[in-house]
Amino acid sequence: MSTLTYAILAELARGPATGYDIAAAMRSPVGRYWTAQHSQIYPELARLAERGWAGVAESDGPGPRPTKTYTITPDGLAALRAWARTPEPPPPPNSPTTVKLSCAWLLDDDELAGLLDGLRAEAAAGVARFEGLLAGLDSEPPRDDPTFAAALTVPIGLGYERHRLEWAEWALAEVARRRR
Amino acid sequence: MSTLTYAILAELARGPATGYDIAAAMRSPVGRYWTAQHSQIYPELARLAERGWAGVAESDGPGPRPTKTYTITPDGLAALRAWARTPEPPPPPNSPTTVKLSCAWLLDDDELAGLLDGLRAEAAAGVARFEGLLAGLDSEPPRDDPTFAAALTVPIGLGYERHRLEWAEWALAEVARRRR
DNA sequence: AGGGGCATGTAAAGAGTTACATGATTCT
DNA sequence: AGAATCATGTAACTCTTTACATGCCCCT
Incomplete structure (x- = not known):
């Protein structure tokens, strides 16, 4: 049983769904963080x-x-809860973009600045997206409702994008400073 | 040509290496962000x-x-530079841990607090690890040296772990607040 | 009439992990 | 004597993506 198994169960826990529904939810899994093809x-x-x-x-x-x-069964719900409460070993932090950044010493100033500016724009868009999402959330959702989980996960995404944005701005300034 | 191709080239750009060397570097690719098996x-x-x-x-x-x-050739270096300067489409943000968090509404307070505390500890260890790494870096490395890239990538890792730590502490406080 | 959404499936290929296999040297 | 490190390779399996395949209904 892979993560996909439980990611699907997590969707079904919110209510009955078709494969098409789940595929749609996993196309842009905002605040839930799993993607898959139909x-x-x-x-x-x-x-x-x-x-x-x-x-x-x-x-x-x-x-x-x-x-x-499809509808989740009591057995399915129990399996999902058991999986959700066990800690996950930290995944390998594989990031093509960071591999590119690790080649920064091979690029000239303009190439590097272009790369960084793309990342800055991406992060800025991410911040806006998650801020909109957060604004749409109930500030004190019911404890046993999916929105309670969203109130926890959306701030992770927002914080992540904010950190990326700050970093990109710092890196751009750093490259500009060294340019002179 | 996959990311692995270029991640290996990026290692070879730092100097000649055996497959064993590269596998060792990719076992814990701190600041370079790619992992692979031999x-x-x-x-x-x-x-x-x-x-x-x-x-x-x-x-x-x-x-x-x-x-x-293995030693990188001029062709290899050119290919690496060409890859490194093109922007990467944002990868799907698949995270088993965040899927678990999206099940927070199914867990009771103690289970959720346990999960969050594990994440807090993980992030705290990460912060310490990257702080140590940053402390070991030259503050003004030569522009055409691999350490210049490290001076850019290590702060990403540090910022990421700091953000995770802050988030976990906030989430724990939030759960404790709602418990009462 | 054509395009997009709804809805399901299979096939093929690539990417990644785990396990199998060999053997010298060095450390405990 | 046994474990770890150095050093290379293959095989089997799982996970993921991309592409192929079907066909109704609704909108423009």
């Missing part, structure tokens, strides 16, 4: 049902196949 | 040599096979 989700949902962690209801679909609506 | 590195080095981006020199090895020392 080609990975459909087989995983079938395994979930086979394992008894989700139930399926079929209805007429728009295409040649029936629409399948 | 089983991935050895074939990739062979492809690099085949492509003309690295040269190989064989010498007697400690085991049954000769030791191969």
